[in-house]
Amino acid sequence: MTTRRISSGSTFEDSIGYSRAVVTDGWVFVSGTTGYDYATMSMPADIETQCRNTLDNIQKALNDAGCSLDNVVRVRYIVPDPTEWPNCWPIVSQAFATARPAATMIAAALQNPDMKIEIEVTAKI
DSSP, rough: OOOOEEEOOHIIIIIOOSSSSSEETEEEEEEEOOOOTTTTTTTOOSHHHHHHHHHHHHHHHHHHHOGGGEEEEEEEEEEGGGGGGGGGHHHHHHHTTTTTTTEEEEEOOOOSSSSEEEEEEEEEE
């Protein structure tokens, strides 16, 4: 079994000790990902933009692994304020229109109070 680690270049990966994604035995495990905008090095204020950025960041990791959002079989959404979650429904339903993965939404605090959503996925190559 070969394991390959994918990095996003985030300084958190080294300081905390994780990889953006791990590819092993035909599976891709993408770590919890937030809506940080690496182009502007900022966290957007609204959950919709954060959700789109999060999916873009996940898509990049999946592309690096050799697949896409269409390969996702499991997704976990974590939001601090569940009343904001419905604002993301149109975004995630479009992103996962083909994959239609098994999904769970969890309400929990995130690492930084500016973070409004974190998404973790598992994909099968």
